[in-house]
Amino acid sequence: MEVFISSQMGLMTVLVLMLFVGEVISIRTKAWIPSVFITAVLFLLAYWTFLPKDAIAKAGIPVGTATMLMALLITNMGTLLSVKELMKQWKIIVIALGGIAGITAFLLFIAVHFLDWNTVVVATPPLVGGIVSSLIMSNGAKELGLTSLSVLAVLIYVIQGFAGYPLTSIMLKREGQRVIKEYRAGAIKRDADSVDPTNISDDKPARLFQRAPHIYNTAYFKFLRLSFCAALAFLASAGFGVIGLKVNAFVLCLLFGIIGKSIGFLETHCLKSAGGFGFCLLALMLFIFDTLKEATPDMILSLLYPLVVIIVIGVIGMFVFSTIIGRIVGVSKELAFATSLTALFGFPADYVITMEVITSLTDDQDERAVLTHHMLPPMLVAGFITVTIVSVVLAGIMVNWLQ
Structure with missing residues (x-):
């Protein structure tokens, strides 16, 4: 094995094999066990055994490449939405915020009876966010000499998906079964804008380019337009920064993808029709699992108790708040809880699990x-x-609460 993974392609083969095994188990269990959960366990x-810590970079996916792929994928995701659809999601935004409020409230008022104040404060933002909030809290703890809590902030980020992946899959399957039953009974009609991303094969050019010869609508041209929209998103993010507003570039990538599709500049799911979607998703998923290299057995054992307490109490708080708010705004408890659970993993796992289900x-x-x-x-x-948004703001506030 050591000889095989010493080469770049040998290493890539092993990495992709773990992705494939997770996918097979997900298919065999009809998504009751999501592929990302199995793959995370394998990684x-x-x-812990044979994989070098820099395996993902050695296989050819360094940070810069992952950032580029993330921008392309998120911009492409925007082409699956519409401005009208985005406006409809105000209920989900309220529920997601409520889920975060639930995590925060339960941890600050309940978990403090089992753990000390600093432990709870350090763990809360990483539980509802990504790497940025984890780093903010980790660095804040380190500056105060709280070494173990500095590690806990990173470990929460690394491990939280193990709770989120299966719970999300279960909730989405229940929601999906309900929707299919209502659709077959005629209670739900198919929206004219709805598409099946697994079955998009139309190579018809975007509306602005329909008069141009179709022979020029090549994969390169699709990548060019997708990259242009992503570049505009990063420029806009930098522009907001100049005037003192922090707007995440990836959030703007989604918005520019929606706009690009709406004005006829981009096709629906253009990354897939260009033949690049599968590879981009593969590479980005590998990069996401790269964070697991930080979780050593000793680290997990030493922090197992606070880790379990934080995740269990936090998820219960999320469930309670998201369910209540979901009922108020008219969203089922399954979809409300599933959308709130995205706080535990984010993109692209949210897309992968949803499409698997x-x-x-x-x-x-x-x-x-x-x-x-x-x-x-x-x-x-x-x-x-x-x-992408709330967790970073929360970390910026709570890091000042450390004592």
Whole structure:
């Protein structure tokens, strides 16, 4: 094994094999066990045994490449939405914020009876966010000499998905089964804008380019337009920074993807029709699992108790608040909880789990389109609200609460 993974392609083969094994188990269990959960376990075991810590970079996916792929993927996700659809997601935004409020409230008022104040404060923002909030809290703890809590902030970020992946899959399957039943009974109609992303093969040019010779609508041209929209998003983010506003570039990538599709500059799911979607998703998923290299067995054992207490109490708080708010705004408890759970992993896992569930529930293209229209936009929007925006703001506030 050591000889095999010493080469770049040998290492890449092993990494992709772990992704494939997770996918197979997800298919065999009809998404009751999501692929990202199995793959995360495999990566954790591999890092503990034979996989070098810099495996992802050695395989050819350094940070710069991952950032570029993330921008392309998120901009492409925007083409699956519409401005009208985005406006509809105000309920999901309220629920996602409520879920974060639930985590924070339960941890600050309940978890403090089991853990000390600093432990609770350090763990809260990473539980509702991504790497940025984890680093803010980790550095804050380190500056105060709280070494173990500095590690806990990173470990929460690394491990939280193990709770979020299966719970999200279960909630989405229940929601999907309900929607299919209502659709078959005629209670739900297919929206004209709804599409099945697993079955997009139309190579028709975007509206602005329909008069141009179709022969020029090549993969390069699609990548060019997608990259241009992503570049505008990063420029806009920098522009907001100049005037003192912090707007995450990836959030703007989603918005510019929606705008690009709406004005006819981008095709629906253009990254897939350009032949690049599968590779981009593969590479980005590998980069996401790269964070597991930080979780050593000794680290997990030493922090197991606070880790379990934080995640269990936090998720219960999320469930209680998201369910109550969901009922108030008219969203089912399953979808409300599932969208709130995106705080535990974000993009691209939210997309992967949602599409796995949809694929497992039906082979009918119309039913898949209905399920996609019903579940994918809320999951994507919630993931960006929780992980990308709110968690960073929360970390910036709570880091000053450390004593």
